[in-house]
Amino acid sequence: MTRQAAQNIPHVRRNPLRVRIVRHSAIYFMLLPAAVWFAVFCYQPMYGVLLAFKDYKFNMGILRSPWVGLKYFNQFLFAAEFWNVIRNTLVISVLKLACSFPAPIILALLLNEVQNMRFKRVVQTVSYLPHFVSWVVVYSLLTIVFTPYGGLVNSLRTQVFGLEAMYYMGEKQYFYPMAVLSDIWKGVGWGTIVYLSAITSVSPELYEAAIVDGAGRLRCAWHITLPGIRPTIAILFILATGGILNANTDQVLLMQQPANMAISQIVDTYVLKIGIREGRFGYATAIGLFKSVFSAALMFMANAISKRVGEISIW
Amino acid sequence: MFKTKKILSAMLALALVLSLAAPLAALSEETTLKHYGDVRLTMLFVWNGGKIAPDDTYNNDVAKAIREKIGVTVEIEGIMMSETEKLNLIFASGDMPDILEFPFWGGSAGETGVIKKAANEGMLLPLDDVIGNYPNLQDAWDVGVISQKFLEADLNDPLFNGKKYVIPNETPGSIEDITHWAYGVFVRSDIAEALGTDLSAVKTPDDVYNFLKAIKDGGFKDLNGNDVIPASSFHNGWGVDQLHIGFEQHPYFTDYRLDADGNVSYRFLEQPYLDEVLFVRKLVAEGLLDKECFTTTDTLAEQKTANGTVAVQTAQYSVSLNAMKKLGTWQTNPEIKYTPVGPLAYGDGTTKVQSELNGRNGTHGIAFPITNKNLEASLAWFDYINSKEGVILTEYGFEGDTFYFNEAGQPRWTDELIAGKAAGDEAQVVSLRNRGIRYYNIPLISSERYKWFGETEPGNADAEEPLIVEYKKLSPIKLYDGYPLSALFSTFDRQEEFNALMAGERERVARESAYFAETDEGAIAIIEEYRNYLLTGENGVLPALLQYVQENLSTREDWVF
The missing domain is CATH 3.40.190.10 (Periplasmic binding protein-like II)
Structure with a gap:
């Protein structure tokens, strides 16, 4: 809600919370399962962050294990891989933010212009499908298509263009394009759902008025549709900023190859290999906590900027 | 009065002697034939690559035969992930099986570190008080079967304070029992x-x-x-x-x-x-x-x-x-x-040869988490399947059905099974496994199979691929004596x-x-x-x-x- 809109709401004297809860008890009761779910599965396990400050002993559990202060944070900040994994994570995330984030917006705008409903539905359905395919399957498909030993792409290279076969999955310079393009392929269709829904809320009268004034489709899309879904874009962008240190573990882990390891080791794969796999639970938790705090700070910052510049914010 | 006291003392002493002797007599029987009723145990085989189980892990033929003999059934499950990671998760979550089988290579190997940590932090049962009751497990710690370094630095790690937690297994009792992997x-x-x-x-x-x-x-x-x-x-x-x-x-x-x-x-x-x-x-x-x-x-x-x-x-x-x-x-x-x-x-x-230390320098291990339901029954199961009778049952199956004894008194698979093995018949492997045959073949301790049967696994004497037999001669196993430098790490x-x-x-x-x-x-x-x-x-x-x-x-x- 914008600041302007908030100021326009007349000041109304409200009943005390207790009275409101009693009055709307049926609705609050319906909220209860969700609240319990959050408490049990999201908040209760959070006591596990204590591990970041403990020398974990199997027989003592989290609470009784001895305290070690900030030892693991120090270890991570001064680890040989620290800057490398942070840089890799940020590069992959920013690339995805720059390419994967606008892709569903563009597709939604294009789909909105399609007049043939049958064609539109087919395109939507086909573009949604990759979302339901696991990254393991996507990676297997990529391997089969791009293998230098009889893969589709390399067969074209060698047999049609007379070029040498190329090991796309294993060449360092192809890692970023492969990661970003496969991410777009998998997520673009699903991502359009929110934007298509937002587009439906744009008043048809605006389009009619614009057409009367001589605006074409492109101008309508640029001056009416896009501004109409701007709050949705802004909110999703703020949320995406909060996840900037999540570069998609499944995808990156599967696509890691010896040749691209220098640019594909991200925070989460580092935690998995050096922390969890080696049983260094305290170290792994410390990195996780560091990541969460950093992400939350980024999200607050993006929210504040968005609020100041565009008067759009999550809270 | 004095005489009465003497008689009473004598009676008391006799009662004491009898009360001690009775359990001792029972113990000597227990070591080989004690029946535990129906103890059902789980074993996690911590080896990345899994262990394919029979369709029925409880009611397959071999499990039934073992149960009939000692009243213990062990159901084995495998994993498909990093061994170190799995061991860490098991101990951290407390969700532990009755028996663990894992790589125990010694030194700074990841799995060895987790097992040692688990032992030091009280997650494994010490075996010292009970292990002596099981004759077929006694030579597992013999130098020669394992190396002096492995014994001193890993199995008897100084941090264990003189206690035994890990039974080394898959250990060959002689050079003939060492598995030749034929790498090349x-x-x-x-x-x-x-x-x-x-x-x-x-x-x-x-x-x-x-x-x-x-x-x-x-x-x-x-x-x-x-x-x-x-x-x-x-x-x-x-x-x-x-x-x-x-x-x-x-x-x-x-x-x-x-x-x-x-x-x-x-x-x-x-x-x-x-x-x-x-x-x-x-x-x-x-x-x-x-x-x-x-x-x-x-x-x-x-x-x-x-x-x-x-x-x-x-x-x-x-x-x-x-x-x-x-x-x-x-x-x-x-x-x-x-x-x-x-x-x-x-x-x-x-x-190039397959180089081996005289006595394994690292191998697989067996340990029993503190949640083990019945340590005695667990050890009795290992004791039985490592006896000559147990190995014949778990490896060769049933006399007259899947094997016969040759003139030298050694078990040999039937001609049909030998032919299937020679042809690499996968269906035969599945069929035998579903009966439990060769499903329990991994946890063998101080194997004497070659000495007992003239072959290290069923069919090897008659059906081992001639190309592989020939290659083993070209690149044989060679034994070395000595103490690796890595032994010093433990101090x-x-x-x-x-x-x-x-x-x-x-x-x-x-x-x-x-x-x-x-x-x-x-x-x-x-x-x-x-x-x-x-x-x-x-x-x-x-x-x-x-x-x-x-x-x-x-x-x-x-x-x-």
């Missing part, structure tokens, strides 16, 4: 014939390079008409090391070495290691080694092998031959059957820092990244960066460790490295 380099027979190369003359890395180059230049095709890949491996590069064995002067048992002047060094800091990396980089860069092999799966590798797409295959000989049998090309295209190259030689010119006081330095797969990542570097200089830079990490990481703990080992060399003279 193998080429498609038809390609070798077409090239006319004397395979026995391929010995050095240069020979390997020239041989692979000749294959590439020869324009050979696989069974589907596609170009062959000169060399490859099985999962995640398994077997590539066989191609560059010549960069090692002789067999080594640890990565810590003593040079001629008595200086301690670490393999990854030495020139031969860099030469080896550059050699593999050259193979990759020139298209002589499968670029996908470092991330491949066994399933894909088997397809490439069985279709003849791979001209030179590495790892264990049986894996290549079995791939052909499994996918049918053994019968349809016998001309491509893989044949041994070399065997290659070490840097000092001697032929080094900066263990935590050292483990942190070695955590993860940094060496593998650096090495494989270097294989794919664009230039030799790029590869050298990657290795140098890794070396810099080794020398400076964790406050220079590695140089400190090498210094510590150097200073303690005088503690004994029989170092082997």
